[in-house]
Amino acid sequence: MNTTARKHHEDHTYDVVVVGSGAAALTTALGAIDEGLSVLVLESTDKFGGNTAMSGGGLWLPNNPLMRRERVSDSRDEALTYLEATVGEPGDASNRARKEAFVDGIEDYITTTERYGFEWTRAKNYPDYYPEAPGGKIGRSVELKPVDAKPLGDLSKDSRALLPFPMMNGDMYLLTRAFGTVGGFFQGAKLVFRTLGGLLRGRRELGMGGALAAALAKAVIVDGKAPLWLNARATKLITEDNRITGVEVDNNGAPTIVRARKGVLMGTGGFDQDKARRLELQGVEGNPAGSPGALGQGIDMARAVGADMEYLEDAWWGATVQPVEGGLSSFIVGERSMPHSIMVDAHGKRFANESESYVDLGHHMLEHDDA
Numbered sequence: 001m002n003t004t005a006r007k008h009h010e011d012h013t014y015d016v017v018v019v020g021s022g023a024a025a026l027t028t029a030l031g032a033i034d035e036g037l038s039v040l041v042l043e044s045t046d047k048f049g050g051n052t053a054m055s056g057g058g059l060w061l062p063n064n065p066l067m068r069r070e071r072v073s074d075s076r077d078e079a080l081t082y083l084e085a086t087v088g089e090p091g092d093a094s095n096r097a098r099k100e101a102f103v104d105g106i107e108d109y110i111t112t113t114e115r116y117g118f119e120w121t122r123a124k125n126y127p128d129y130y131p132e133a134p135g136g137k138i139g140r141s142v143e144l145k146p147v148d149a150k151p152l153g154d155l156s157k158d159s160r161a162l163l164p165f166p167m168m169n170g171d172m173y174l175l176t177r178a179f180g181t182v183g184g185f186f187q188g189a190k191l192v193f194r195t196l197g198g199l200l201r202g203r204r205e206l207g208m209g210g211a212l213a214a215a216l217a218k219a220v221i222v223d224g225k226a227p228l229w230l231n232a233r234a235t236k237l238i239t240e241d242n243r244i245t246g247v248e249v250d251n252n253g254a255p256t257i258v259r260a261r262k263g264v265l266m267g268t269g270g271f272d273q274d275k276a277r278r279l280e281l282q283g284v285e286g287n288p289a290g291s292p293g294a295l296g297q298g299i300d301m302a303r304a305v306g307a308d309m310e311y312l313e314d315a316w317w318g319a320t321v322q323p324v325e326g327g328l329s330s331f332i333v334g335e336r337s338m339p340h341s342i343m344v345d346a347h348g349k350r351f352a353n354e355s356e357s358y359v360d361l362g363h364h365m366l367e368h369d370d371a
């Protein structure tokens, strides 16, 4: 896509300017395209997709239409009860209105994306992280069926997806037992046949977060014809008469002004790769497994125009392992609870339930470290 530097004096005016190219940004872009608006997507790194493309691509969507179609019981009330029980209201960012907006928006999210060719499937065995909490259940998460990256053309080379084959969330825990259990062996065989089947049909299929990023990029950039500028880092929001009217961009080294008639959406992700900021706010240096563009620049830009922030002291934690030879750390999930294994600290002491959710494990690691 467009990675060439653009000149300062060119007129770049769109209805909506979307900063970032992960799920938050591209989903908003798709919503805007669906409303008939013109969209520009800005991405600071040389690849699109952010943490989304590197992720498991599992979406926790309670009371979703797929459950209703399969006659799996859930309700708005149970979803909200679960959110109140697990999230509560620690600050305004998690207020009741936002929880309701999330739960009430799920139907439209699924049916709109389906109109753009997204094929969702339920991760039937994936539990809520606190299934025992009021309103908790198993099987509320959804993921995309394998997505063919071929229609993306050259753009597919610019994806931040990690895995070049269609692994799905349902494969993961059984694959770790591929040579130890019958169920694991069949799951492994299914993945091999799925990959080969796709190749035989001339497809280059991706799964998990790679599939989500590819499906969004196809709908927004290929079919929706929204330009994607790579290596285009948004640096400042432009305000006029107390309204945000555009954004300043470092576009491949060229300072560029982009105007937005309707608005600018900040989908710039978190700050996992900004160690200095994590040390300052959370006291944790850590070994993040996220994308290199997650530097918190959107937070600074939003604050500069008066935005309030909450919860920066906490995070979506998880255990990672560091490669011996350097490079990106790997997020470990299923590996933690493999049969006959335990996790120990530097003194050989077990300190947590290896099978608890990654967020809880992260908290327990930090608490244990403090102690």
Ligand SMILES: Cc1cc2nc3c(=O)[nH]c(=O)nc-3n(C[C@H](O)[C@H](O)[C@H](O)COP(=O)(O)OP(=O)(O)OC[C@H]3O[C@@H](n4cnc5c(N)ncnc54)[C@H](O)[C@@H]3O)c2cc1C
Pocket (backbone or CB within 6 Å): 019, 020, 021, 022, 023, 024, 025, 042, 043, 044, 045, 047, 048, 049, 050, 051, 052, 053, 054, 055, 056, 057, 058, 059, 060, 232, 233, 234, 235, 267, 268, 269, 270, 289, 290, 291, 292, 293, 294, 295, 296, 297, 298, 316, 331
């Ligand atoms: C290994 C791993 C597995 C995960 N699995 C799951 C899962 O299964 N389910 C789940 O719900 N969550 C999962 N997560 C978390 C999830 O991936 C993130 O919460 C989610 O992808 C964030 O989406 P986003 O669109 O907000 O940000 P991102 O996807 O990170 O996208 C932000 C983009 O903005 C770009 N950007 C940043 N600053 C600028 C700037 N100034 N100008 C232009 N662009 C900028 C970044 O480079 C990046 O491409 C996982 C995370 C990891 C690391």
